[in-house]
Amino acid sequence: MFKFLKDKLKDAAKKFSKEAEEVTEEPKVEEKVKEEVKEEIKEELEEVLDEKTSEKVAEEVVKESKEEIIEDIPKEEPKKEKLSFKEKLKKAVSKKISSKKFEELFDELELSLLEANVAVEVIDRLKEGLKMEIVDIPIKGKVDEFILEKLKDNIKELFKEELDLVEVIKKSEKPYVIVFLGVNGSGKTTSIAKVAKLLQSNGLTCVLAAADTFRAAAIDQLQLHADKLGVKMIKHDYGSDAAAVGFDAIKHAKNKDVDVVLIDTAGRMHSNSNLMDELKKVIRVVNPNFKIFVGESIVGNDCIEQSRKFSSSVGVDGIILSKADVDEKGGTAISISYVVDKPIIYLGTGQGYGDIEKFSVSKLMDSLGL
Ligand SMILES: Nc1nc2c(ncn2[C@@H]2O[C@H](COP(=O)(O)OP(=O)(O)OP(=O)(O)O)[C@@H](O)[C@H]2O)c(=O)[nH]1
Ligand SMILES: [Mg+2]
The missing domain is CATH 3.40.50.300 (P-loop containing nucleotide triphosphate hydrolases)
Structure with a gap:
């Protein structure tokens, strides 16, 4: 039952995912992350070193992206679990779908929806809803899952309250x-x-x-x-x-x-x-x-x-x-x-x-x- 539409929605999500662009403000994000990480390292070092030295070492660690330096510094308490610099940066980078890409991708999805017997006014409604929730929105995590979630939200909204x-x-x-x-x-x-x-x-x-x-x-x-x-x-x-x-x-x-x-x-x-x-x-x-x-x-x-x-x-x-x-x-x-x-x-x-x-x-x- 309804397998055709199911497959088409999944295909569309995959295509959106493939075409999503990495957000271009990466350098700015990188600076911000670097600053954060430096502060964290500095705070930790201050437990065993003086402020000036801590600052210097922290700066060096971030600059060189050499986290192993801090491994050698004695600690009073075990280090709290923290994300590495690279992990943080990865988390900070997101993907997005531009308006132009969205139009291109939706044109393709529109044909599939028509083929699946979806009414034209429903397609228009879905397009408006998806556009607002997808275009230029930074997407963390998997893009196809994000797209499927948005499709789900928008399709759900097409229905009246259930009646028993x-x-x-x-x-x-x-x-x-x-x-x-x-x-x-x-x-x-x-x-x-x-x-x-x-x-x-x-x-x-x-x-x-x-x-x-x-x-x-x-x-x-x-x-x-x-x-x-x-x-x-x-x-x-x-x-x-x-x-x-x-x-x-x-x-x-x-x-x-x-x-x-x-x-x-x-x-x-x-x-x-x-x-x-x-x-x-x-x-x-x-x-x-x-x-x-x-x-x-x-x-x-x-x-x-x-x-x-x-x-x-x-x-x-x-x-x-x-x-x-x-x-x-x-x-x-x-x-x-x-x-x-x-x-x-x-x-x-x-x-x-x-x-x-x-x-x-x-x-x-x-x-x-x-
Ligand atoms: N597979 C399937 N067949 C159905 C279903 N509902 C009805 N049918 C079949 O569709 C055919 C027409 O069903 P009817 O109930 O006679 O349709 P109707 O609207 O009363 O038809 P008219 O009185 O001629 O206007 C019959 O062969 C039914 O068995 C269904 O949910 N699934
Ligand atoms: Mg009848």
Whole structure:
């Protein structure tokens, strides 16, 4: 999962590391370090020698960079562990990436990010963030580790606060109504079955609403899941009013004291205005607590574009990113939440009922090697 993006980020960090320049103020730093070391040596010598001699010897030691001279001077106490002159100097020298180098290196990283399905606006956001934290900043230690750390910080900031839907449902009044929406084949019906199973394992009851009255066999497909899971499904005929199915399912839930209503809807392209109007009607009639956009991780920028359109026309409260198990790229996962400005709730990680993972930013960072 997301290996492509992981490899590209690691490669970029290596390239930044290779291109980082040593900071040019080295002579100035060297003078400062020399002065410090001289003072330290002088202080130590004064314990056994007079001030003038100590000063002279200290000066000589630093000038010649000959630390062995002080080895011969008798000590009253064992010398505290100190860094050698060379070690201090090494510590004082840092690396940096100039603005020009950054632009060059980021151009290359940008291509990799595009290839990994990262949205353009996310790339712009990352560039701004990284620029501020990397350009002309003295880097101590390993440059590639520094770069990966900065990538991690900036990618983390793309996400909303995590949302535990099951906990939200538990705290809400019943029935809690959720509508699943998205384009054709994105995984809505499968996700409903997975969520139903998840709710069951958390001690919550649910009813399914077969409000995809549009696609042939959609009702039978959901019925199959309902039967396997042992949950009630409310249906009307094919071609009937989708909003009415949702309405009836809510009525059923209220009568039977069911905790959650999961409403399946027909897949639709945002460009199909008839079907978008129908979806608006469903939402108006059932007035859901939560609208989940189900998007396919693998389709990349199309998925981002669809989520943006659904969000602006009917509103989206959270995202299920399906088929993450077959997505090697990973860019959709780091982009969609930022674009829609809503949290990813779950990742779909397979076709089985148990293949649903509560989304966690730190887990995502792990899979990106950050
Ligand atoms: N590998 C994998 N396959 C998935 C996942 N979620 C759904 N699928 C598969 O994707 C296909 C489409 O899933 P559906 O749940 O029917 O999608 P839908 O959005 O309801 O489709 P329409 O109702 O036609 O719009 C099925 O073959 C599912 O098994 C997932 O997380 N991982
Ligand atoms: Mg479906």
